[in-house]
Amino acid sequence: MSLNRHRRNRVTEALVGAGIDILVCGRQDNVNYITGAHQLWTAGTRPFGPICTLNTATGEVFLLSTWDEGIPDDIPFDHLHGITWNGSEVTRRVAATPGMATARRVGIDSWSPGMAAMLGAVAPEAEVVPADDALARARRTKLAGEIDAIRAACAVAAAGVAAATARAGTDTERLAAGVEAMALAGSSTPASEPLVRGSTVDFGCIRYHYEGGLSRTAGGDPELTTGLIRACVPGATAADLRRAAPDAGWLVRGCGMGHEPPVINSRYGTGEVLKAGMVLSVGADTGTDHRRDIVLVTESNPEILSPEAT
Known part of the structure; x- marks a missing residue:
């Protein structure tokens, strides 16, 4: 089994243990750990955005990426979405994540007022909870x-x-x-x-x-x-x-x-x-x-x- 798959399995197990159905990630280190994707490196700070979503029931990953260079083979091309400044388009993409509309618990690793409004719209029945502790448990010891x-x-x-x-x-x-x-x-x-x-x-x-x-x-x-x-x-x-x-x-x-x-x-x-x-x-x-x-x-x-x- 690949290192990417081992890491993702660890994260999924930790999230399931915390009762989380969908994870929405914006921190680059968590995105790297879950996906193994080699994305453009940038310095400095940036506002939180939904770079990666993970369905814990199916293991499906959806990732912000304008192309498939550096993206592992186990993330299909149609699971990638490009960069956009259009908030409505971002909301539409997150809403399209399988299981999002019916999720009972959505985990996040970052927060912003805009994200609160978006998740309230796309996952109306969900409790939104921090996933930091579950992610830290998954990453604490090394493979x-x-x-x-x-x-x-x-x-x-x-x-x-x-x-x-x-x-x-x-x-x-x-x-x-x-x-x-x-x-x-x-x-x-x-x-x-x-x-x-x-x-x-x-x-x-x-x-x-x-x-x-x-x-x-x-x-x-x-x-x-x-x-x-x-x-x-x-x-x-x-x-x-x-x-x-x-x-x-x-x-x-x-x-x-x-x-x-x-x-x-x-x-x-x-x-x-x-x-x-x-x-x-x-x-x-x-x-x-x-x-x-x-x-x-x-x-x-x-x-x-x-x-x-x-």
């Missing part, structure tokens, strides 16, 4: 194919760190060298603002939807995050991570299709419990020494997915 994709993205980030570290010149020139190296290694899409500040370099990228990252300070302490990484085991709580954390600013957060839950530091994340299969960005910063790795929580010892920058 084997996802781990491979994250590992490959980490290799791209490491190429950028290596190039920026090796380059002589100003921080701007070194930053350019690192970004160029990442593009040549397989991705020009940043997951975060690339950082080159003196001896510290931090790069993150998105490659085929998945995030990779790495941060190093030349001459820094290689043990800065060792205790924190060792604490990333199944059953570990925020309190366990805090006890293992260095005397520095630190952050442990989910890593997948960009930043994901959980988010744990000295103040946030109480109540979070780690599970095998989670992938985490584990970082610490003393002000002069910064170190970050992408770490897989396994049933035994944590596995660092970030290669060393060489």
